[in-house]
Amino acid sequence: MIQQVQNININPYYACTSCRLPEPGRNYCTFDKNEVDYFVRQKENALPYLTDILTHSNHEAQITETLYILDRMIDNGTKGIDKLYPVFSRFNNTNSPNIQTFLAGIYRKIQVPDAFGPLVKMLIQNSLQPHNPQQTFDPNEEIGGAILSYISDRFRG
Numbered sequence: 001m002i003q004q005v006q007n008i009n010i011n012p013y014y015a016c017t018s019c020r021l022p023e024p025g026r027n028y029c030t031f032d033k034n035e036v037d038y039f040v041r042q043k044e045n046a047l048p049y050l051t052d053i054l055t056h057s058n059h060e061a062q063i064t065e066t067l068y069i070l071d072r073m074i075d076n077g078t079k080g081i082d083k084l085y086p087v088f089s090r091f092n093n094t095n096s097p098n099i100q101t102f103l104a105g106i107y108r109k110i111q112v113p114d115a116f117g118p119l120v121k122m123l124i125q126n127s128l129q130p131h132n133p134q135q136t137f138d139p140n141e142e143i144g145g146a147i148l149s150y151i152s153d154r155f156r157g
Helices: 033-056 060-075 081-091 097-110 113-128 140-154
Strands: none
Touching (some): 033 081, 060 097, 081 113, 097 113, 097 140
């Protein structure tokens, strides 16, 4: 006899594991659309799971996918993502171009004042690093765009 289990807690370490990071010949990430859409539809209810992943995971692809989902959730009108800045700030010093790109995209949208300095620091640190021929894209485009959004929004009348 098979029983249905109600209120199953999803182990966050099994979620957000479909990301394929960029590689030569493909300068973008790929994600499981069904999994991403599932979390986006959950709106605020998904935030505890995603927060737990970002708090505990050290896996670049999993962090990248979780940030991508949160970025999509912002676009879908999910409230409260700006309150996750203390969790996001864990990645402010990352050297991962993938994490930097998605983090900058989120910062551009939530405009938390505390994120401006780390964005500038990322841009400066990246510009001081020699070009890595293995890197498939430049995260500075998104980082610079986020910085410009902060600045331009401050001068609107």
